[in-house]
Amino acid sequence: MEPMNVFYRIFHEDLHPLTNQKTKTEYLDYFKSNNTSTLTIEGYDRQQLKYYYYEQLLIDVLKQIKRDLHQKMFLFSEGNNNIGKVIQTYQIFLLNYTKIIEENYLSQQDTSSIFQISEEKSDTDIFKVIYKTLNNILVYLEQTFVKHIDLTLDIPYQQRLWFVSKYRDDAKNLQQKIDKLDLSEIVKKSICKPLLQIEKNELSGFTYESRAYYTTFIKVFDHLLKSESSPCEEKVYAVLISLNYNTFKIFFFITTIIKGKVKSCHNTKEKLQVYHEYIKKIKTTTVTSPYKRNPRLPSLKEQLLLWINEEVDFYDKKLEFEESKSFKPSNKKLIKISVPEVSLLTKLLYDTKLVEGPKTELFTFLSGTFSTPKAKIISPESLSNNYYSISESSKRSVKKMLKTMLLRLDQMEGEL
Incomplete structure (x- = not known):
């Protein structure tokens, strides 16, 4: 049996x-x-x-x-x-x-x-x-x-007791050190919560993944506070990102810090620069924990990048609106060809050595001087992209345009 x-x-x-x-x-x-x-x-x-x-x-x-x-x-x-x-x-x-x-x-x-x-x-x-x-x-x-x-199932009760016995003193010591840091009280309480759970043996739903996560959490913070007794706020948040400490409170506090820095900027371009700097910081932060504080939520890194990218999209559109609002049509000449065709004609001028010098300067000049029927604002980036990526339709339309010009030139010779 x-x-x-x-x-x-x-x-x-x-x-x-x-x-x-x-x-x-x-x-x-x-x-x-x-x-x-x-x-x-x-x-x-x-x-x-x-x-x-x-x-x-x-x-x-x-x-x-x-x-x-x-x-x-x-x-x-x-x-x-x-x-x-x-x-x-x-x-x-x-x-x-x-x-x-x-x-x-x-x-x-x-x-x-x-x-x-x-x-x-x-x-x-x-x-x-x-x-x-x-x-x-x-x-x-x-x-x-x-x-x-x-690993997603609970560990045995005996193993939980052994874990608590092994790490209780470390958890107490870390709580005392974190309490002295120059951080928001709510943030300190959030960070200390798993440590308090270990100290009081209140580890309900304590899985094998939880045990691995808590072990890494203790080791990382112990190493941090031994190497730096008073790490700056951003250093602590970088550690929390690396630890996948994906609680809502930490997410909201990090986004609040970013919002504060953005608010102090003078214009939209400066705000976008701040966001892009944070994107770089977060992307280059190495995640050291294979598990998350809350397995049911996306990682803290994912949440922050998603939120920042949404903010960047908003301010990109705002910048575009501001530029279009400040645009004065009378300052630019309407040229009745498309942006790809302008880029192709520019390439022909360079390839035939009729124009020399940095291309970016010419793209900026063309952007500030001309508009097309479909693009009131021609960005230097779009001119550059089309300069290096020429479509067959653009070639055909420019050929037709040049033939028309040659025909008109022949007519002018007859007139002379």
């Missing part, structure tokens, strides 16, 4: 601790059948025997499950690569059973004292033993099949 079926019987059938109707004699017979000496337990009452029955049963089940998984691993290694699915199925069932116990049979205080068993050997103690066994199997899965476990 599949050893995991014991847990099905415990939660759904005859082995449920609250409905188990075995007598004292049946418990003693069980121990005898397992070659367990009954000399020391015959004096126990039914409840105590019930507890030791479950304890022994679960010790045997744990051994069987470990042996069964070990054998399956070698079967899979002979060509079947579904071991990952099997391990993750075990994870899901085991975590589901631990959640059932947490929500229905153990109080928060009982869970925090999971390794303490009372002298009465109560039903609560039995559920503690079941809970510990489920956790022991989860720990075994992590230690033996680490490459196959689902």
Whole structure:
């Protein structure tokens, strides 16, 4: 029989601790059948025997499950690569059973004292033993099949306790250092929140990814504050971007800083320059954490770049509107050809050596002097782009234009 079926019987059938109707004699017979000496337990009452029955049963089940998984691993290694699915199925069932116990049979205080068993050997103690066994199997899965476990699922309770024990002091020390930084109180509280969760062991929904993220978070901030006791605000925010600390509060505070710098600018061009500087800073910030503070949201880097690009689009359009508003048609001459045709004629002048000098100066001159029926404002960039990328339609139209000019030249000779 599949050893995991014991847990099905415990939660759904005859082995449920609250409905188990075995007598004292049946418990003693069980121990005898397992070659367990009954000399020391015959004096126990039914409840105590019930507890030791479950304890022994679960010790045997744990051994069987470990042996069964070990054998399956070698079967899979002979060509079947579904071991990952099997391990993750075990994870899901085991975590589901631990959640059932947490929500229905153990109080928060009982869970925090999971390794303490009372002298009465109560039903609560039995559920503690079941809970510990489920956790022991989860720990075994992590230690033996680490490459196959689902990292988005919760880590075992024992592993969580070990993590808290290992990093609690570091979390306390970092909170004290962060509290002294010259940052907004709300920002400091946001940064300290995961550290406070570690200190108080309030790590609900603590997955393998969460553990990896918190470990990196502590190491990075510990290194930062050891190398710089008072890093500037922008340095802290750069670290948060690199850590994928994608909370809404941090996003809003960074965007508020950028808005403040933009607000102090005198014109739209200066504002655009500030935004482009931040785009460069953010793009060149290396992300050091493979996981995110909030797995359900885009990374902080993505959020910021998306927001800045939207702002850049807005100010680009605003600049275009301002330039078109300040444009005076009387200052420019209308030339009844297209921008690509102007660029092609300019290229012909350069290629035939009729014009020399920097092309950018000529593009700027043409932009400030002429307009076309379709473009009241000819940008130097569009002239440059069309200069180096000539379409066949532009060639045909310019040929036709030059032929018309030659024909007109012949007519002029006749007139002379």
